Amino acid sequence: MFATPVPVPVHPLAMTPVLQVNSRTVTAEEIVPLLASYQMLPRLLREIVIDQAIEPFSCTPEETALACQQFAEQNQITSEASREVWLKRYGMTPSQLEALAIRSLRIEKFKQAIWGTKLESYFVHRKPQLDRVIYSLLRVKDLGIAQELYFRIQEREQAFADLAREYSQGPEAQTGGLIGPAELSTPHPSLAQMLSSGQPGQLWPPTRLGEWFVLVRLEKLLPAQLDASMGQRLLNELYETWLQERLAQVSSGRLQNSLLTPTA
Template sequence: MAHLRIGNQTITQAEIVHLLAGYQMLPQLCRLVIIERAIAGFELTPSEKLGVIEQFYQNNQLTTPEAQAKVLKHYSMSLEQLEAVAMRELRIEKFKQATWGTKLESYFLQCKSQLDKVIYSLIRTSDAEVAQELYFRIKAQEQTFADCASLYSQGQEAQTGGMLGPVTISQPHPAIAQKLTIYV
C-alpha cells in the first residue's frame, strides 16, 4: 500500500480521497481527470511541443535548470509531468477546435439573444402629456433624465434614476428589445 509523506505526517491511500473531499479538491481532480481523458488523443508536433514548453518556461520564469528543479521538487513532479502541464492548454485548444470549431459560430448566433446583455434607461408613465413634457425638459436640459425618472417613473427604475440592467436583450418588452438590438 502506498503512502504519502508530508512533513512528519504519513497519509495512506485511503486517507487521500477523504482529504481531497474534505478540502473540496475532489471536484477539481475529477474535472482534470475528465479533461485529460478527453484530450488524450490530441498530440502535438515536435515543433509545437518545443514552442509551447519554451513559452511556458518563459511565462513562469523557469528558464534555468535550477528554477525548473526547484519547481519539480516543490510540486513533487517529474520533468515529463511539468512538460505535460505546459502542453495541456494547446491540447485543450486542439480538442475544442476538433469538437466545436465549425459549430461554434452558429451556436453563438443561435444563443446570442440569451448572451447579449444591455443596460438602458427608462421612464415609465401612463400619461402621454407627462411623457411629452418630460421629453421636452430633458431635451432642453432643464432636468436630467435621472431626475425625471426618479420623480415621475412608475416602475422599479424610479429608484435607480431610470437605469435598468444589465439584463439579457430578451428580457425587456419586445418593442424596447427591438430598439436596443440596434445598439448591441
C-alpha cells in the same frame, strides 16, 4: 435484527505511505477521503475527464517547444535551478511538466475538433442574447410621476438624462439613466424583449417591472459579430456545457470506465 457488518479486506498497498507532511504520514487509502474533505475531489474528477477527452490529441515538436517556453515565462522559470525548484515544489517530473505545458493547447485542439464546425449555428442560436444595447432607464414607484415624466420627455420639454438624475430611484441616476453597452441577456427579460424589438430613439410609455414603473429609451443597438473573440467565447461555452454534463454523469455513476462521445 440488524445485519452484522462484514469487514472488507484492505489491500496492503492501500496502507503504503505516499506522502509525508512534517510528522503526518498519508497513506494511499487516505488520499480520496482527504481530497473530499478539502473539497478538492470535484476538481480532480474534472481534470481526469479532461485528460480522457484530450488523449487522442497531440502536439508537434515545434508546438511543444513553444508551449514549454511560454509556460516557463508565465511561471518565471528562468534557469535550470529555478526549474528544479519548481519541479520539487509541485512534486513533478520533467515529463509531467512538459505535459502540463502543452495541456491547454491539447484542450483547444479538442474543442476545435468537436465544436469548431458548429460555431456558426450556435452563434445564430445565441445571437439574441449576445446583441448589445445602449439604453436610457428611469425608474420610480409612482405611476403618476412616471406618466408625467414620460410626457415631458416625449414633448422634449426636458432631457431624459436630466430627469433621470433628478427622479430616478436606481443607480442609473448617477449616469443620467444611461446604461450599456450591455448584452440583451443582462436586463430584466421583459425589458430585454422591449429593447430587442425596438428602434434607436424609441421611447416606451411607463412599464411595470416588479415594484417599479420604468421609462426606457433605446439609444443604440450593437449587433453581435462572430469574430475571433466571440468564436472563442462560444467555443468555451460549448466545452464547459459538455464538461458539466460529463461531471454530472460521473457524480451519478452513469459515466464509468469510458468517455461518451462529445456532442454540441
